[in-house]
Every structure is written in structure tokens, then in C-alpha cells.
Amino acid sequence: MNKKELFEKFHEIATHPETLMKRYIDEGKPVVLVAPVYTPEEIIHSMGCVPMGAWGADIQLNEAKRYFPAFICSIVQSILELGMKGVYKGASALVVPSLCDSLKCLGENWKYGVKDIPFIPMTYPQNRKPGYGHAFTKAGYERLISDLEKAAGKTFDDGALGESIRVYNDHNQAMRDFATIASKHPEVSASERSDVFKSATFMEKSEHTKLVRELIAYITEEEPAKSGTRILISGILADSPALNDIIDELGFTIAADDVAAQSRQYTVDAPDKAGNESNLDALVNKFCNMDNCSVLYDPDKKRVNMITNKAAFAEAQGVVVILTKFCDPEEFDYPLIKKACDERGLPCVLIEVDRQMENMEQARTMLQALKEMI
Amino acid sequence: MYTLGIDIGSTTSKCVILRDGKEIVAKSLVVAGTGTKGPKQSYEEVLSAAGLNESDIAFIMATGYGRTTFEKMNGEMSELSCHGKGVFFANPGCRTIIDIGGQDAKVISLTDSGSISNFVMNDKCAAGTGRFLDVMAGILMIGVEELEEYALRSASPVSISSTCTVFAESEVISQLSKNVNKDDLVAGICGSVASRVAALAKRAGIKEEVFMSGGVAQNGGVRAALSKELGVDVKYTDDAQYMGALGAAIAAFHEIDKGLQSGTDH
Ligand code: SF4
Numbered sequence: 001m002n003k004k005e006l007f008e009k010f011h012e013i014a015t016h017p018e019t020l021m022k023r024y025i026d027e028g029k030p031v032v033l034v035a036p037v038y039t040p041e042e043i044i045h046s047m048g049c050v051p052m053g054a055w056g057a058d059i060q061l062n063e064a065k066r067y068f069p070a071f072i073c074s075i076v077q078s079i080l081e082l083g084m085k086g087v088y089k090g091a092s093a094l095v096v097p098s099l100c101d102s103l104k105c106l107g108e109n110w111k112y113g114v115k116d117i118p119f120i121p122m123t124y125p126q127n128r129k130p131g132y133g134h135a136f137t138k139a140g141y142e143r144l145i146s147d148l149e150k151a152a153g154k155t156f157d158d159g160a161l162g163e164s165i166r167v168y169n170d171h172n173q174a175m176r177d178f179a180t181i182a183s184k185h186p187e188v189s190a191s192e193r194s195d196v197f198k199s200a201t202f203m204e205k206s207e208h209t210k211l212v213r214e215l216i217a218y219i220t221e222e223e224p225a226k227s228g229t230r231i232l233i234s235g236i237l238a239d240s241p242a243l244n245d246i247i248d249e250l251g252f253t254i255a256a257d258d259v260a261a262q263s264r265q266y267t268v269d270a271p272d273k274a275g276n277e278s279n280l281d282a283l284v285n286k287f288c289n290m291d292n293c294s295v296l297y298d299p300d301k302k303r304v305n306m307i308t309n310k311a312a313f314a315e316a317q318g319v320v321v322i323l324t325k326f327c328d329p330e331e332f333d334y335p336l337i338k339k340a341c342d343e344r345g346l347p348c349v350l351i352e353v354d355r356q357m358e359n360m361e362q363a364r365t366m367l368q369a370l371k372e373m374i
Numbered sequence: 375m376y377t378l379g380i381d382i383g384s385t386t387s388k389c390v391i392l393r394d395g396k397e398i399v400a401k402s403l404v405v406a407g408t409g410t411k412g413p414k415q416s417y418e419e420v421l422s423a424a425g426l427n428e429s430d431i432a433f434i435m436a437t438g439y440g441r442t443t444f445e446k447m448n449g450e451m452s453e454l455s456c457h458g459k460g461v462f463f464a465n466p467g468c469r470t471i472i473d474i475g476g477q478d479a480k481v482i483s484l485t486d487s488g489s490i491s492n493f494v495m496n497d498k499c500a501a502g503t504g505r506f507l508d509v510m511a512g513i514l515m516i517g518v519e520e521l522e523e524y525a526l527r528s529a530s531p532v533s534i535s536s537t538c539t540v541f542a543e544s545e546v547i548s549q550l551s552k553n554v555n556k557d558d559l560v561a562g563i564c565g566s567v568a569s570r571v572a573a574l575a576k577r578a579g580i581k582e583e584v585f586m587s588g589g590v591a592q593n594g595g596v597r598a599a600l601s602k603e604l605g606v607d608v609k610y611t612d613d614a615q616y617m618g619a620l621g622a623a624i625a626a627f628h629e630i631d632k633g634l635q636s637g638t639d640h
Contacts (some may be wrong), residue, residue, distance in 0.1 A: 009634075040564055154494060231560060246389065342492070349493075350494070361439065362495060365439075365452045365454065365495070366454070366493075367453075368451070368452040368455075369452040369454035369490065369493060372451060372452060372454075373457040373489070373490050374454075
């Protein structure tokens with residue numbers, strides 16, 4: 001495949017995950033849906049299943065309203081909507097981590113709304129760093145394993161987990177390398193960049209790593225285009241085609257991101273196991289080592305400085321916070337991010353999005369004003 | 375040299391012609407916004423008021439919600455930047471602009487040199503916008519321009535929800551059925567817009583002098599309620615509705631100036 005074909009492939013996967021899902025099921029690989037964020041996909045992968053991201057979709061909500069109030073994030077609402085409409089039919093289970101209040105409600109509603117796909121909770125501790133945080137996380141993983149054994153009819157093996165950890169660490173590195181190279185090559189548009197990240201949530205990771213590596217090789221050979229106005233984007237999601245088109249039309253270059261569905265999830269690898277630790281212990285350490293995310297409890301909010309430092313490192317001239325409407329973890333962090341950006345003279349704008357947004361004109365005006373400010 | 379700014383909003387179209395980026399030569403306002411004949415009519419009216427032809431205009435800058443649709447434009451700029459330029463040009467002491475338009479509200483913070491340091495816009499909701507006042511005036515069967523007169527007569531404004539236009543509408547209807555004094559009801563409606571916009575303004579940070587721009591600025595009821603909510607004097611000028619178009623005409627002048635300095639021709 002040449003570069004253009006690779007981008008087309010990423011786009012196809014990002015926009016039609018159902019085709020991929022059918023292929024995996026036809027190949028005899030059970031598909032396990034994973035809701036955002038930080039589901040231990042390595043465990044699912046090691047058990048011979050394919051974890052596929054369930055981050056919802058830009059659709060109108062009808063069915064989900066039977067269970068959810070209007071004032072709740074549209075990611076969880078649209079996951080339930082897709083489930084109730086039968087779009088995920090054939091999946092063996094849905095795993096939902098407990099990292100925000102909306103996600104907690106999703107699992108409970110799913111049990112009633114979607115009877116044919118079992119819901120598996122993944123309960124994480126608030127305090128990850130102390131020993132009891134590790135023990136709690138490990139107990140959560142063990143529960144996940146036993147639930148998965150029942151739902152997908154597969155067995156767990158710690159040696160196989162070691163191999164899956166390697167696959168996931170490789171993929172993390174490939175995604176970090178892609179973000180770095182895309183930052184240096186402004187000809188990679190926001191839409192193309194988004195497709196590469198979005199396809200990663202659906203595709204089996206060793207397959208995806210291979211494609212991303214091929215793409216990186218092509219981009220590396222090219223002479224970088226002239227940079228547009230450089231921005232750092234932050235938020236949970238940044239996959240709206242209309243918003244990415246506006247970013248491209250206005251001549252922005254995404255210098256870096258702190259987006260949960262993009263780079264944020266690829267920052268921490270599972271470490272090597274130490275002494276007589278199991279691979280499962282290594283995976284527990286991965287989660288406990290994580291930081292810098294709105295849904296990971298941190299009284300010091302180190303994330304805020306991480307964002308401004310990342311912006312400075314990537315030579316971003318502004319920060320765009322893409323806030324998923326009614327996402328309280330992100331809403332709590334925004335004033336701190338804004339203040340830190342103001343202190344550093346870094347223009348920062350807030351764009352509120354949801355999965356039912358049909359008109360992006362206000363976002364266009366705000367982004368255009370940001371560009372005019374810079 | 376003449377430059378023209380056109381501000382195509384959701385409900386009105388405004389034009390301003392400037393001479394040498396300094397002096398307002400003519401302005402026009404047509405109550406019909408984007409997607410109507412309003413922009414064209416406003417454009418023709420301003421040219422005729424200035425006694426100029428299209429060929430006399432060196433640069434046309436479009437702004438406002440319909441800014442990308444005006445065929446004759448040479449460039450387009452966001453209404454946030456244009457309101458900033460326009461208000462600062464007319465009132466150099468201004469540091470905070472509260473702009474309430476037909477379908478949105480914005481708060482813009484300016485630096486001492488007039489550039490934008492921060493801005494916030496309301497979310498997608500008619501509450502706290504001109505549209506809210508239109509709906510309420512409709513229920514009360516009075517003209518929007520009369521709202522001020524009613525509000526300023528009120529001794530004890532009733533409290534009206536600022537969260538949602540639909541809720542507020544039913545509140546107003548129930549107040550009407552209780553025969554509440556219309557002056558107090560209108561003052562409550564103006565207060566509702568003010569409290570919604572004041573929350574937005576506090577998010578951006580208030581620094582004096584505070585000016586209102588946009589169509590709702592003409593409503594003394596909202597201005598008074600806003601001054602009270604924010605605890606500062608909220609000022610306005612008669613030309614408040616033209617600030618976007620004025621800013622666009624200034625930006626158009628800067629474009630020409632930039633071109634002259636770098637040797638490019640427009
Ligand atoms: S977007 Fe926010 S509220 Fe929604 S699932 Fe993610 S963290 Fe929770």
C-alpha cells in the first residue's frame with residue numbers, strides 16, 4: 001500500500017468498524033467491546049479475543065433516553081443507543097471501567113437495555129499508588145478474567161498475557177512515534193491524524209502497529225510541508241469529522257494532543273515484571289503508574305503542567321480544549337488548564353462538543369478567533 | 375482610501391464604510407440576516423449613503439454568522455475579532471465587551487492595546503440571547519423595542535429562570551395568568567438574560583470599562599440588570615449594533631496597509 005492507500009484504509013476502519021468486527025467473528029475470534037478508558041485490553045487479547053473500542057458514535061439518541069437523563073455525556077448515551085439498536089450484535093461482552101460516574105451508570109443501564117451482550121464491570125481504585133491500590137486493581141483484573149472466561153468461553157494464561165503485553169507496548173510506541181512524526185509533518189491533516197487514532201481502537205493491535213509503521217516510513221521520507229498555526233488539542237474525544245475539517249480548513253497544525261481517545265492512552269507501557277511477579281502484576285503496575293488524566297485521581301493535578309509543558313515542547317501556539325458536554329471530570333480540570341495557559345501567555349479556548357452536534361459554526365468562529373489572536 | 379466592513383448576523387445585516395481606517399463615512403442596517411436579501415441590501419444602502427461606487431472600495435471584510443456567504447468580500451474575519459476592534463476603536467478605555475446578538479452571547483477581554491486576550495461564548499441555547507427576548511416579547515404581545523420602557527418602570531421585578539427559554543416561557547405564561555404587573559414581568563425577563571450573560575462574563579473576567587455591543591445593547595432594561603449583576607457600570611454607545619461591521623472595516627484597512635507595506639497589490 002502507498003501512503004494514500006494507507007490513509008484510506010485507516011479511514012475505512014475508523015468509519016466502518018462493523019465490517020472489521022464481522023471479519024473477526026467470521027475468523028472465530030470473539031469480539032469484546034471495551035468502553036473508555038484504560039480497560040486492560042491486554043488481558044482480553046491474551047485470551048484469544050479481539051478488544052474493540054466502544055466510544056459511541058455521532059448518532060441521534062432515541063432508545064438510550066429510556067434509561068439515561070438528557071444531562072449525561074453523549075459518549076455513554078450513544079454506546080447504549082448502539083447496543084439497544086443491535087449494532088454490536090455478535091460481540092461476546094462489553095467491559096466498562098468504573099472511572100467516571102457516567103460510565104458507572106452505563107453498565108447498570110446496559111444490563112437492562114441490552115440483554116444479549118453481557119456487561120462486565122472493571123472496577124478501579126481511586127488511589128492507585130499505595131499497595132492497597134495495587135491489590136484492588138489486581139482483584140479487579142482477576143474478576144474480569146473470570147467473567148471473561150464465562151462470557152467468551154476462553155481460558156487465561158499468564159504466559160500468553162506476557163506476549164499480549166509486548167504487542168500492546170509495541171503499539172503504544174508506534175502511536176507515540178506517529179504523533180511525533182505527524183507533529184513535524186503538517187501535511188498530515190487533522191482528519192487523517194484522527195483516522196489513524198480512531199482505527200487503533202477497533203483493530204487488533206499487532207495488525208494496526210504494522211500499518212502505522214508503514215505509514216511512518218512513508219511520512220519520514222517526505223519533505224515536511226510548511227507548518228500552519230500550531231495547536232495542542234486536549235479532551236476526551238476529537239473524532240468529529242466536521243470539527244477536524246474546520247481545523248484543517250483554518251490552517252491549523254496539531255502539534256500535540258492530550259486527548260483520551262488519542263495519545264493519552266498510549267503514554268504508559270506495562271513495565272518489565274520484577275522478581276517473581278507475574279505478567280498480571282506487570283499489567284497492574286501499568287495502571288498504577290498512570291497519571292495525567294482527568295479520570296485518574298490526582299490531588300496535585302500534575303496534568304495541568306504536563307499540558308503546558310507538552311505544548312511548549314511541541315511549539316504549540318495555542319491550546320484547544322475540546323470538552324465533551326456533561327463530562328464532569330474534564331469540566332473540573334478546565335479552569336486549572338485555562339489558568340495555567342493564561343499564566344504562560346498561551347491562548348486557550350474551550351469548545352464544547354457532543355455526539356449530536358450538527359452545527360459546528362460556533363466552533364468555527366471560536367477557532368478562527370483563536371487563529372486571529374495568535 | 376475606503377474600506378468596507380459587513381457584519382452578517384442571524385437577524386440583521388450591518389455595513390460600515392471607513393475612510394483611511396479612521397473616519398466613519400457611512401453605515402447601514404437592514405433587519406434581515408444571513409440567507410436573506412439583507413446583506414445585499416445593506417451593502418447597496420451603505421454605498422449610496424456614502425455616495426460611492428463598488429470600485430471605490432479598496433477592501434471588503436465580512437464578519438458575523440453569515441461571513442463566508444457574502445460573494446463580494448475580499449476577506450472574512452470572526453465576529454469576536456471584529457467586535458474587539460470596533461469597540462476599542464470607538465471606546466479606547468474598553469477592556470471588556472459583552473456582546474449579545476440575535477442567537478448568541480459573547481464576552482471578550484481586551485488588552486491595553488486593544489487585542490483580544492480572552493473570550494467566551496454561550497453554549498447552544500437561546501437563553502441569554504436576543505432570541506430569548508424576541509420570544510418573550512411575542513408572548514407579551516409587545517415589540518422588543520418596548521421592553522426597555524416596561525422594564526425601567528418596574529419597582530419589583532419578578533424572578534424568571536435563566537436556564538432555559540422553554541421553561542422561562544411557561545413561567546412567564548403562569549405569571550401572566552396570575553395577573554402580575556407587566557412592568558415587573560418584563561424587568562424579570564431582562565434580569566434573566568442579564569444573569570445568564572453575567573455568569574458568562576464572570577468566567578471571562580470583568581475588567582472596566584465594560585461596554586455592551588450587539589443588538590440587545592440598546593435595551594436599557596438588560597443593561598441596567600447587567601450593571602447590577604456585575605456591580606460595574608455597563609456602558610454602551612448608540613452605534614452598538616455597528617461595532618462588528620466597524621471592526622471589519624478596520625481589519626480591511628489593516629489588510630490594505632499590510633499589502634502596501636509588503637508591496638502586494640489588492
Ligand atoms: S466523556 Fe467524561 S463523562 Fe463521558 S465517559 Fe468519558 S470521562 Fe465519563
